[in-house]
Amino acid sequence: MSHLTRLLVAVAAFLVLAWIPAGLDVGLKFDAALSLVWGFGILSLVLLTGYVGQVSLCQATFAGVGAYAAGMIVNTFHAGYVVGIVVGVVAAFALGLLVGLPALRLRGITLAIVTLGIALVFDKYVFQDHLFDWFTGGSAGWRVDGADLLGLRADSSSHLLAAYEVLLALFILTSLLMVNLHQSGAGRRFRAIRDSELAASTMGVSLTRYKLLAFGLSAAIAGLGGSFYPLVAGSVSPQPFWVFTSLQLAAIAVLMGVRYVPAAALGGFFLAFVPDILTRNGHGTFLGRYSYDISYDWFSLALGVLLIVQLILLPDGVWGDIHTRAAKMWSGLRHRTERQVSLA
Amino acid sequence: MSEFAAYTVIGLSLGAIFALAALGIVLIYRATGVLNFAHGAMGMFSTFVAWQVFYRWEPSWLPGWALTAIAVLVGLAFAVVLGLVLELAVFQWVRTRPPITKAVITIGVLLALQSAASLIWKNNQYHLPIYIAPQTWTFQVAGVPIGANSIVIVMVAIGLAFGLAAYLKFTRMGRAMRAVSDDPVSAALWAVPVGKVGAVSWMLGSFIAAVAGILITPFINFDTTSLTLIIIDALAAALIGGLVSLPLTVLGGFVLGLLETYPSIWIQSLGFSRLIALLVIVGVLIFRAPRGMPVASR
Numbered sequence: 001m002s003h004l005t006r007l008l009v010a011v012a013a014f015l016v017l018a019w020i021p022a023g024l025d026v027g028l029k030f031d032a033a034l035s036l037v038w039g040f041g042i043l044s045l046v047l048l049t050g051y052v053g054q055v056s057l058c059q060a061t062f063a064g065v066g067a068y069a070a071g072m073i074v075n076t077f078h079a080g081y082v083v084g085i086v087v088g089v090v091a092a093f094a095l096g097l098l099v100g101l102p103a104l105r106l107r108g109i110t111l112a113i114v115t116l117g118i119a120l121v122f123d124k125y126v127f128q129d130h131l132f133d134w135f136t137g138g139s140a141g142w143r144v145d146g147a148d149l150l151g152l153r154a155d156s157s158s159h160l161l162a163a164y165e166v167l168l169a170l171f172i173l174t175s176l177l178m179v180n181l182h183q184s185g186a187g188r189r190f191r192a193i194r195d196s197e198l199a200a201s202t203m204g205v206s207l208t209r210y211k212l213l214a215f216g217l218s219a220a221i222a223g224l225g226g227s228f229y230p231l232v233a234g235s236v237s238p239q240p241f242w243v244f245t246s247l248q249l250a251a252i253a254v255l256m257g258v259r260y261v262p263a264a265a266l267g268g269f270f271l272a273f274v275p276d277i278l279t280r281n282g283h284g285t286f287l288g289r290y291s292y293d294i295s296y297d298w299f300s301l302a303l304g305v306l307l308i309v310q311l312i313l314l315p316d317g318v319w320g321d322i323h324t325r326a327a328k329m330w331s332g333l334r335h336r337t338e339r340q341v342s343l344a
Numbered sequence: 345m346s347e348f349a350a351y352t353v354i355g356l357s358l359g360a361i362f363a364l365a366a367l368g369i370v371l372i373y374r375a376t377g378v379l380n381f382a383h384g385a386m387g388m389f390s391t392f393v394a395w396q397v398f399y400r401w402e403p404s405w406l407p408g409w410a411l412t413a414i415a416v417l418v419g420l421a422f423a424v425v426l427g428l429v430l431e432l433a434v435f436q437w438v439r440t441r442p443p444i445t446k447a448v449i450t451i452g453v454l455l456a457l458q459s460a461a462s463l464i465w466k467n468n469q470y471h472l473p474i475y476i477a478p479q480t481w482t483f484q485v486a487g488v489p490i491g492a493n494s495i496v497i498v499m500v501a502i503g504l505a506f507g508l509a510a511y512l513k514f515t516r517m518g519r520a521m522r523a524v525s526d527d528p529v530s531a532a533l534w535a536v537p538v539g540k541v542g543a544v545s546w547m548l549g550s551f552i553a554a555v556a557g558i559l560i561t562p563f564i565n566f567d568t569t570s571l572t573l574i575i576i577d578a579l580a581a582a583l584i585g586g587l588v589s590l591p592l593t594v595l596g597g598f599v600l601g602l603l604e605t606y607p608s609i610w611i612q613s614l615g616f617s618r619l620i621a622l623l624v625i626v627g628v629l630i631f632r633a634p635r636g637m638p639v640a641s642r
Contacts, residue, residue, distance in 0.1 A: 055444060057451075102626050102629070102630060105629070105630050106629055108443060108444045109379050109443055109444055109447050110629050112379075112381075112444070112447055113379075113576075113579050113583070113625060113629075114622070114625055114626055114629065116381070116575075116576060116579075117576050117579075117580075117618070117621060117622035117625050117626075118622060120573060120576050120618045120621075120622070121615070121618045121619050121622050123615075124614065124615035124618045125613070125615030125616060125618050125619055126615075128614075128615055129613050129614075129615050129616070130613075131613070243573065244455075244458070244569075247451055247454065247455060248455065250448070250451060251448075251451060251452060251455060254448055295463065297459040297460075297462050297463040298459070298463065299459075300455055300456075300458070300459035301455070301456050301459040301460050301463065303452075303455055304451075304452045304453065304454070304455030304456030304457075304458075304459065305452070305456050306452075307448070307449070307451070307452030307455070308434055308449055308452040308453065308456070311438070311441075311445060311448060311449050311452070312434070312437050312438060312449075315441075315445070
């Protein structure tokens with residue numbers, strides 16, 4: 001795709017997606033905004049794992065740091081929400097660099113262990129201990145009643161759509177930047193590191209600089225999504241950013257295809273809408289006799305099973321597999337018409 | 345001083361748990377090349393099966409000790425079946441995949457077991473622990489009371505470590521496991537039954553996870569998540585042993601248990617021990633890269 005087509009696709013996607021949730025109830029509008037918050041989380045994994053080949057099990061932690069930083073700025077310093085978002089992104093970026101430091105010596109499984117440890121430390125200690133009340137707002141967390149996003153009024157109830165639209169615009173913009181990054185010089189160095197760190201450093205790619213950059217950028221992307229969370233949900237608590245969310249983000253990213261940007265949108269949609277729709281409509285009686293009640297755990301259970309099945313059968317993920325098959329079919333089709341033309 | 349000694353007892357009991365959990369991880373990693381993030385979740389699920397028998401069955405005609413024995417046996421039997429099912433349904437199909445893919449699969453197993461358990465036994469709800477020895481049995485050693493459960497757990501950890509080491513060294517299956525861990529392809533060429541080795545490793549690993557899970561219940565807040573998340577402490581202990589050495593793993597477990605317990609003399613924080621586990625992991629990984637870890641990024 002050329003730059004222009006890509007831009008047109010992005011604008012069209014924004015125009016279509018921006019008004020779809022307008023007719024839905026508040027719960028589904030919240031899901032739409034939440035799907036983008038987690039979409040950023042998965043996008044950050046596309047950069048870190050898909051492009052650079054680094055494993056991370058603490059992306060929800062980065063999102064949580066963005067969320068708490070934004071909440072703290074708005075509540076403690078009474079600054080505008082835009083400032084909160086900027087500080088949230090910067091805080092997540094800084095933490096990403098910090099996590100990237102041990103990653104300079106580690107790769108693969110060992111990096112997974114360290115990042116899981118980081119996710120646990122933030123879940124059980126930083127987000128919950130009284131020592132960090134200045135950052136987390138104590139057990140009550142931060143409340144955000146509404147915000148002024150550069151003239152646009154947004155809050156968690158009647159102006160939820162505005163927050164969603166700003167998130168959507170930022171998500172599509174970030175996705176475009178990610179696709180461009182993939183083909184830029186930095187993107188080539190990232191991919192070189194993914195394929196072989198040894199070969200990349202032999203060719204003069206600075207592992208220190210690019211691995212740290214990858215961790216920082218990835219954390220910043222996750223933090224950008226997370227910094228909208230207090231605005232969308234009205235408050236922050238540790239629960240959405242606990243260690244199991246990090247594991248779920250990793251699971252969904254791999255399930256949808258961690259090398260592909262559209263998989264992030266797909267994954268965010270899956271993570272926000274499916275459990276809500278299931279728990280809302282998933283109760284009643286089956287065949288008039290067996291009553292059932294689908295809780296959130298069923299979603300998590302299905303996610304775990306789907307991840308196992310996918311890794312055995314479709315290693316490239318759902319989007320990756322669709323993508324390759326569509327490309328194959330398309331080239332087959334073109335081949336056939338060309339043959340028909342030459343026969344005629 | 346007696347306070348210090350009391351914390352030492354707690355730390356050693358906790359360390360024994362970590363050691364037990366880590367033993368299973370090392371065993372499975374050595375024999376199958378799978379770093380099992382779901383180890384805590386597997387132990388948790390089997391423990392809850394035992395708990396179900398222990399607290400929900402309640403036959404009045406059975407003496408207490410017999411009920412305990414039956415509950416533990418059912419839990420352990422379930423663990424063995426769980427290990428076998430995982431090997432047959434999942435891990436035998438991915439034997440040639442890169443280590444990181446296998447590790448991500450275990451995250452899927454973790455999520456599935458965790459959510460299944462919280463469906464059945466409800467999440468974040470307090471459950472009464474399973475006492476192997478009655479809680480009232482305590483011994484006084486130099487003025488410090490030591491619970492019988494603490495003694496049981498330390499002895500089981502040390503006993504299992506030596507038992508496993510002997511099993512790997514002297515038995516036919518143990519030799520086969522070591523051969524497969526060194527080089528699966530050559531082992532297969534020498535007619536080592538690689539599939540059978542995988543199945544036995546998973547059954548044995550799951551069994552050890554269940555032993556750890558059942559013994560730990562009196563010492564922690566017994567719910568579905570905290571047993572699942574003990575994985576990080578177990579991984580820290582396993583990394584101290586380089587994911588290879590069983591005696592060093594047990595030693596690592598005890599050291600970690602003490603390191604996590606002593607700060608609670610001064611610091612009243614439930615989450616602080618996580619920070620210590622993380623620091624131990626990072627420290628071990630930076631200064632002593634374990635043997636057998638994948639060198640390539642994929």
